Amino acid sequence: MSDPEFSLYAIPQHGVLAEQWHTRLTELNIRVDYRQVDQLNARFLRLNPQLCLLVDELGLWLAANGMKMQPAWHEETHRLKRASLKTEMIARACQIGKTVHILDATAGLGHDALLLASMGANVTMLERHPILFSLLQSALQQALQHPFLASIAQRISLIQADASEYLRTLSDEQFDVIYLDPMFPTRDANQKQEKKQAQVKKQMQLLHLLLPEDGVMDLGDQLLPLAQGKATRVVVKRPKHAVFLNHQQPQHQWQGEACRFDAYF
Incomplete structure (x- = not known):
């Protein structure tokens, strides 16, 4: 086909x-x-x-x-201006302050990479799907022209690559942290279908059309063991009630109202 x-x-x-x-x-x-x-x-x-x-x-x-x-990075400026270790679980999970270089192996719309870069990290984003990669290219291009975002965007690089293939070729500990936020089916920790929210965000509706669960959506289970061999710390973002990635229990968790961050080190 x-x-x-x-x-x-x-x-x-x-x-x-x-x-x-x-x-x-x-x-x-x-x-x-x-x-x-x-x-x-x-x-x-x-x-x-x-x-x-x-x-x-x-x-x-x-x-x-x-x-x-579109990724609309300019709409994140308010959050970026008030971001701190106290307010952002992702920053604590990724040990911002100690961390120099982060690989965001499942970039999505790039919002997490943008936040991490705003707090001082150098972030390399991977995205395999050519349409999503192009949307990120556009967002990065726009950010480099934005009066507030330009200095942040300079700490972000973007590579079109399949995360599994990229991780296999990566030298050991080239990155301080590998961050994973794979797309996920709407299932809770007991593998039961969750009730749909009244209104799924517009961005997610369109992403699910582009990346259907039964097609090219990458659920990421194979990424965790690959990442663990390449960095001293792997951080995985999950819905609050989702099963552990690859069914592997983390060493530490940060729990929020809607999501959590699982850390492996």
Whole structure:
């Protein structure tokens, strides 16, 4: 079965940017059908419900079913400005202050990497899916032009790679911490299906369309043993009631209201 084709839409005003993204996406072996349209508004999104890509002055977007999303790192600035070891469990779990270089092997939308970089760490993000990688590229590009985020973004690097393959080729202890936040099915610690929330976040709805559980979603069980051989500390983010990754009990946990951080060292 051939890879799906993505429509890429932009208004004429953003045609140059769209052509640049068309070239980048094609280089990533994404089949792209680029079209200029008169407007990219709510009505257009309703009339074009299929999974597609948009380009405007804010960069690249993923859209479907009347919604659109991008990593939107600029919306994290308020949290970043007040972040501290006291307020952020992830910072305590990753030992920010002692930690110099973190590998975020499952970058997702990059929000955790951005937070860790804002607190002084150098962060390398891995993302294997070419569309999600492209969205992160766009976010990083936008952040480097942002008055507050630019200095933070300079401490972030992005690599398109399969995490399992990358970890296998990694030299021992090249990173102080390997951070894992794999996407997960909605199951609790007893493997029973949880009740759906009234409204799943827009970003997650679109990500689950892009990365369905029965398709290319990586649940990450194989990553933990690989990571443990490559860093002195591995930190795993999990939903509060989820089973341990790879069914392996951590040495320490930090528990929050909705999620927890499991540390292996």
